[in-house]
Amino acid sequence: MEVKMRRALAFVLILVDIFLIVAGFMLVNRRRVTGDIGRSAVKLMYDFDNIEEIPQRYMTLSRFLCEEDWERLNIDNDLRAVNTYYKFNALQSEVHILDSEPGCVAYRLLNGNIPAQTVWFFTFDIVDGKICNVREYEMLNMKYGGEGVW
């Protein structure tokens, strides 16, 4: 009887261990994916060799965005191209990621028409695995005599 009890307890402990390993892995992975998805979105929007690549990149981006934010960020909507892409002056652009954590990405744009010292800050929420509530800051004012945080 005692042997049966010990075996049953060992079985339960093994099941608990398996659950803890899987759940722990999923938690860690979720944090990693949240950071990766933001970096991917920024690169899809602003890292291109020529502007003709942009529509194709936006097709990929649409998979990451929730419906409301797709309406806002869609390259075909009113003023989006003017507000965002006019400043690139149709030149090649490269994204240099400075820092990222779940929900935000800081980056610089390496483009002949955009000051290289300007830091851009992209923030977002993840809802049902998709990027929502996207915001973007142009960080211009920094401590006098310094180069800002980055």
Place this chain on the structure above:
Amino acid sequence: MGLLALVTILLAGFFLYTLVADKQEAKTPPRVITKLLTDLVAAGNNPTKRKGTLSLCIDYSDCATEIEASDMQEQDLQNFTEVLTPRDDAVVGDYEITIVTDRFVEIVLLDAKGRPLYPRVGLVYELTDDGLFIKNYTLGRLQPFSRYDEEYSSLWK
């Protein structure tokens, strides 16, 4: 059996630690950040009071002379005044912090009746080792994406 129990305890500990670290994402901003914003808003358009607030919250210890420190305060005053002045020069009565991450806060300015004054302000900061002063910062305003951005819709009417 004892080894199995030990492994379970260790795994449970790791899992709880990960879970707690995940939940801690609802952060609160450092005290020096809230003090800076609260006192700057309370100082209104008084540059002397605003400079006094900056000197209490920003680290100027690397300045060689008082004149240099004063020059830096003047520039910092301009930086903060620029972003804390709403588009239509409305009077800021209060503020609300809407996003907090490790080194970033998003700020919505409010008028005396608590109505938002756009655009939002973003502040990235780096604190001194003791956490009492802001060692470095970068400030900016929210950028519009398209006409669907309600905060900017008045500009496009």
